[in-house]
Amino acid sequence: MVLGSFTFAEWFVLVQHELLLFAAAFFALGMIDEFALDCTYVWMRLTGRIATPRLKEGDPEAITSLAGPAAVFIPTWREEAVIGPTLVHMLDVWPQPEVTIYVGCYRNDPYTMAAVIAATRGDPRVRLVIHGEDGPTSKADCLNRLYWALEEDEVRSGQKASMVVLHDAEDMVDPAALSLLDQALWHAQFVQLPVLALPQHRSPWIGSHYSDEFAESHGKALVVRDALGAAIPGAGVGCGIARNALAALAAREGGSPFARESLTEDYELGLKIAQAGGRGRFIRVRGCDGRLIATRAFFPTGRDESVRQKTRWMHGIALQGWDRLGWDRKPVDLWMQLRDRRGPLAAILLVLAYSLLVCAAISMMLSELHIVALPAVSPLLSALLWLNLFGVAMRFLMRACFTAREYGWRQGLIAIPRTFVSNIIAIMAGRRALIAYIKTLRGAPVIWDKTEHWDHPALLKTVDKAGA
Incomplete structure (x- = not known):
């Protein structure tokens, strides 16, 4: 199938490449944001601006007394x-x-x-x-x-x-x-x-x-x-x-x-x-x-x-x-x-990222079958991909460390694959939130949609x- 001067496969690979650049750029912004928060936390922890004090054993005032009703x-x-x-x-x-x-x-x-x-x-x-x-x-x-x-x-x-x-x-x-x-x-x-x-x-x-x-x-x-x-x-x-x-x-x-x-x-x-x-x-x-x-x-x-x-x-x-x-x-x-x-935007980017993983696999298969040649990866895209890879590794490490601190190392390790569960739920919630928001703009009442x-x-x- 030919679309203009390009075949369908060539269009598919080209669009996938451009979407990859778009997603990588926005993910990089998110990773820089998270890295800034990580660095701020570590710096304040090292300088003593962040600390977790402990109650003194047997201190009755810290446990029982109140200033008023x-x-x-x-x-x-x-x-x-x-x-x-x-x-x-x-x-x-x-x-x-x-x-x-x-x-x-x-x-x-x-x-x-x-x-x-x-x-x-x-x-x-x-x-x-x-x-x-x-x-x-x-x-x-x-x-x-x-x-x-x-x-x-x-x-x-x-x-x-x-x-x-x-x-x-x-x-x-x-x-x-x-x-x-x-x-x-x-x-x-x-x-x-x-x-x-x-x-x-x-x-x-x-x-x-x-x-x-x-x-x-x-x-x-x-x-x-x-x-x-x-x-x-x-x-x-x-x-x-x-x-x-x-x-x-x-x-x-x-x-x-x-x-x-x-x-x-x-x-x-x-x-x-x-x-x-x-x-x-x-x-x-x-x-x-x-x-x-x-x-x-x-x-x-x-x-x-x-x-x-x-x-x-x-x-x-x-x-x-x-x-x-x-x-x-x-x-x-x-x-x-x-x-x-940033939740709704993050949900959209997650959908795009998971979709691009599938598209990348298809593109590689088309390349292996010599149906289409993959475009060269530009230095900008390469840098963004490496930055995102480093950022994802840091996110896994941080999530595991903070979970392990409260629940033990076993839960800390499981927290890494549980990140994908969190992402999937965020994607599904993002779609529903957008639909619900549009309904409220049209006059739908706000009700207590609580969980059991x-x-x-x-x-x-x-x-x-x-x-x-």
């Missing part, structure tokens, strides 16, 4: 399988009488309400808040209902809370986390603690690939972000907000501090507080036994559930965030926003190294 918000929708263990564990490891746990349930979700009542057994530190609408609306809407309940309680008691802590129904909190947040909020308005996604033996690839991502993100990226003084986004769990900062945000937003129309209201929360002049911090501290003080949880084990969850993250952070938060003028914040919002949770770390007799 604390409110914990847990929004729920059909979480009867995990909310009970979460509350039992939380009430056990956080014995402080100053804590009130606000659990938001919808009026058409009796099973979750029953699980909350059964687990708490009348403990006065738990406040069951019933939403007046049928669920699910949105997570932010449920959080706003909890905020209004807190305001009502403060009026009745005449005493204001000093901080509000956000958690999800499936979280296993650390015993020292509450007091650590309390102390950190003496000098900040928003504080985020690390999240550890525990490896799951029954889902070593899909469910456990979150372990690798969070180990690197919350072990390096957010650490550098904090050290550089950039705004800290919220992860939705293990984050504390100063009560006065939340009240100021609510006043600016018409009484609702959490953006109901946002899919990632937790991510926006930290950035909005920073935009208002508040200080955000990311705190990594280890207990006296070496464990990382973090929120531990199991993440989705199924492909569809994982894609849905990452669709929501990508849609809310990368696409909605562009519209809702705009772009910051501070260079370091602009850098971090570009990193946060069935397992809880507190129910296991033993957990991996990170949960010990």
Whole structure:
């Protein structure tokens, strides 16, 4: 078959070569970005600007005392399988009488309400808040209902809370986390603690690939972000907000501090507080036994559930965030926003990269059969390919090292092939996020497209190294 003066095979090889140059250039930009973050982390680690302190053994103030009343918000929708263990564990490891746990349930979700009542057994530190609408609306809407309940309680008691802590129904909190947040909020308005996604033996690839991502993100990226003084986004769990900062945000937003129309209201929360002049911090501290003080949880084990969850993250952070938060003028914040919002572009480039691998194999086969001659590789393309190869090797090394630090060397090695699982899920989520974003532009409502949770770390007799 001849197309103009070229055969189909010649056109195929030519297009494949040009697309390879295009993809290699954009991948090189991403590799330079990652390399810059790696170098910043290593330099700050060597110079002492980044460190992970340990609590002193037997220090009662670091474990039990609070500066004032604390409110914990847990929004729920059909979480009867995990909310009970979460509350039992939380009430056990956080014995402080100053804590009130606000659990938001919808009026058409009796099973979750029953699980909350059964687990708490009348403990006065738990406040069951019933939403007046049928669920699910949105997570932010449920959080706003909890905020209004807190305001009502403060009026009745005449005493204001000093901080509000956000958690999800499936979280296993650390015993020292509450007091650590309390102390950190003496000098900040928003504080985020690390999240550890525990490896799951029954889902070593899909469910456990979150372990690798969070180990690197919350072990390096957010650490550098904090050290550089950039705004800290919220992860939705293990984050504390100063009560006065939340009240100021609510006043600016018409009484609702959490953006109901946002899919990632937790991510926006930290950035909005920073935009208002508040200080955000990311705190990594280890207990006296070496464990990382973090929120531990199991993440989705199924492909569809994982894609849905990452669709929501990508849609809310990368696409909605562009519209809702705009772009910051501070260079370091602009850098971090570009990193946060590159998800859809990265998904497109991953599709292109995997497609080019197939095309390259076909081109080589055509060349071996003497059907077409391959074009010469230019010095520019050669340099870009070598740069990308080095960058990929560095990504594998970094991912393995940060995963191994939290979960052991076996998980660190498995993290390398799990990167491909992460990429495939990102590609699928990117397509869905783009479609969902276009629908919202046409007026589609934002709903709580949450993932189901069935397992809880507190129910296991033993957990991996990170949960010990």
